[in-house]
Amino acid sequence: MKTLISISIFFLSAMVATVAQAERPNIIMFLIDDQNPSSVAAFGGDTYTPNLDRMAEEGMKFTRAYASSSVCTPSRYSFLTGRFAGNSHSELYLDAVGGKENQGLPNFNVALERDNMNVGNVLREAGYTTGFVGKFHLGSKLDFPEFYKGKDGWINIPRDAKPGPKTSAQFQHNERWMRRYLKTLGFSWAKNVYPENLHSPYSMHNPEWTTVAALEFIEENKDGPFYLHLCSTLLHGPDRSWRNSMDYPLVTGEGEVESLPEVMTPRDELLKTIAEKGFDPDSQVAGEAWIDDSLGAILRKLKELEIDDNTLVIFAPDHGRDGKASVFSHGGCQVPMIMRWPKGIAAGQVCEELVQNIDLVPTFFELGKAEKPEAYRVDGQSLTPLFEYGKAKDWRNHLYLEMGAARATVTKDWSYIAVRHTKEQIAAIKKASPQNLPKAMSYIGRLGIGIRGADRPGFFDEDQLYNLKSDPKEMKNLAYEKAHANRIEEMRDLMQHDLEVIGRPFGEFIPGGNAAEPGQIDKQIEIVKQIEIQGKKINVPAALRKNLGVTDEPVPDDKADKKATREARRKARIEAKSKKKNESGK
Known part of the structure; x- marks a missing residue:
């Protein structure tokens, strides 16, 4: 009898655990580069973005969403940690500005820390399979010096490198390097990763390359729960660069490849559709529609696998285009953000509350039932109170x-x-x-x-x-x-x-x-x-x-400027170490 009771309790516990797992949504953070609300039709833009428009119709549109910083690195830091970049404790940031006794200057000088206080690691420890695809831009030699040594270390490819097999092999080496780096940071899986912005001689966008890796990850982990941090290189760079990239289908983050994966609308067909809709296919609409088409491929895969109802998809840029490196709202920190989660967010809602990218990680932790380490600093707050009506009592006022x-x-x-x-x-x-x-x-x-x-x-x-x-x-x-x-x-x-x-x-x-x-x-x-x-x-x-x-x-004199900056950093490090040593001596 005791054996039967034990077996029953075991199976009951297993069933409860299975139900609890099933209740947790899959999460896809689709993070793109440099986009203003005016480049999305759902936000009033004169452009062609049918998948984003459908996302807004079937989910929630945030009209007052902000990135906390307006260039790639600090913003992406916040998307991955839920912290302000100025609260980074990476060696890279400490080297740039000194200890907390000095004023912070958050910009391209932050990195993910060795303690793995990031969304990929914490959700993985909570039972999620966590994946990373696309642009990273948060590496640091000071934080992970071992990754820059030996035959497996990072290869510095000259800006004037010539295209060809040798350069492609170096690009491929660095992409594999990025996979190891991200797994060290705590992600379960990584593929088709760009270390930072596009690098010559292969500086052409290829959303098919990132999309095919995202679809592979989703297919492999359809039984969930999974978290995917999907970062496109679009819409970085001048408007014309997006259209020009369409003429180079075999250039990727691995250098040259032999074929283009058939996972999105063929490029010629997309350009034809843009023209049929009354837009100039050689204008900025080409890039806006291109990234939208990548999103469409993701949404179709979720539907095909019958997991779209319980998958939260978030679309947001890292910052705006016109006011980069400022703290202006227009074109700088204010961004178009849309969420779709049929099981958790009613269709057709508009949220006008003030929200920002530091709020996403605490939202994911709550939905994923993840307990963050006590030492993990989060500056944002969960957005779940807004999911029902788009507003919440006592929401922040600034x-x-x-x-x-x-x-x-x-x-x-x-x-x-x-x-x-x-x-x-x-x-x-x-x-x-x-x-x-x-x-x-x-x-x-x-x-x-x-x-x-x-x-x-x-x-x-x-x-x-x-x-x-x-x-x-x-x-x-x-x-x-x-x-x-x-x-x-x-x-x-x-x-x-x-x-x-x-x-x-x-x-x-x-x-x-x-x-x-x-x-x-x-x-x-x-x-x-x-x-x-x-x-x-x-x-x-x-x-x-x-x-x-x-x-x-x-x-x-850029050389003199850089030398002076390095000297200032060196002095700041010495002073910080001296102060720390004196305090420990006390």
Whole structure:
């Protein structure tokens, strides 16, 4: 009798465990690159995105979704961890900015840490099979030095490498290297991975290559539960690069390949459809429709396997296009996000609450019944309270954004931005020639995308206030108007609270370390606003040159800049180690 009871209890426990497993959804995080809401028809864009439109009709559209940072690396860090990039404790970030006694400068200087506090590892330990496909951009030699040594180590491929069998073999070597790297980070499975942005001589997009790996993973793990982090390289780069890539079907992250997998609509057929729908197939619509077609292949596979009802699919870009490397909402941090989960989200809903990418990982942990380690820091909050009606009682009233030397507090109606350069940056700004000022004063210290937001008049201002209702493109800075003094104070109080939670110095908000008070570079701000900026082309008008007494502008010395940066990092490391040693001695 006891044996029968034991057997019954065993089978009952097994059944309960099976039911519990079945209740947990599969999760696909479809993360793409550089997309504004205006490039999705469901958000009002004049383009061809039928699968995204259907996703919105069958799920929930988020109209106020944000990435916490507006360039690839820090944003992707948040998508994988649920933390602000400024809270990274990777060796790479500590090397760049020093310990927590210094102001943080989150940009391309963060990486996933060795402690594996990331979604792929925690869900794997909770019983999920976790997969990674596509663009990574979070590697670090400082955090994983062993991966860069020996015959199996990373191969540095020169930018001027010639296409051919040798270069293809190097690309293939590095792709296999990425698989090992991701498994060390805690993912169960990885395939068809791009280490970072596309690399010459094979810098053409190939969504079929990432899609075929995603379909393979889904097929292999259809019995679930599974988590797939699927990262397309689209829509990175100039608009024309997307269309040009369509003419190079055999170029992948493994170099040249012999055939194109037949998993998406044939490229010629897709271009023909775009034209039939009334769009120019040589315009940006080609890239927008191309990534949409990749999503369509994923949705069809889920339907075919009869697992789409209990699979949560999230579509979101890592940031916008026009305001990269800024903390502007328009074209920078605000992104189009859509979720579809027939079993858990009613069709046709619109959520207008303030949400951001740090909220996704805690959502996945809750749905996957995953217990994160006690030491795991999460800055976001689960989105599940929003799934039923698109709103929830006592939902947050503002967001915190970060990008290099800039921070932002965003409410539904207002955005306040504080730009606070460090003492070292201020010293460099004061020494910079007019030609070099835009680079020195950009939030991330570089030209190109670093000053893409400079098309807004207030970009370089240390304090900025925008009315998002009347000025959605953030063109008129109201921060210095007396009529808005109370509003500024309210927004600063919200930022103060968030900065205290972060725990690093920042300007006059949290004094200490290398943080500096505003008002020290007013002259340089006045000058830089008169300079003509077009991408990496800087033109100092003749009248300004004459007024400043500049006769011969020096060429920007990138080598000197890099040397000075390395030296500053070296000193910061020495100081941090010395302080740590003294504290442990006490």
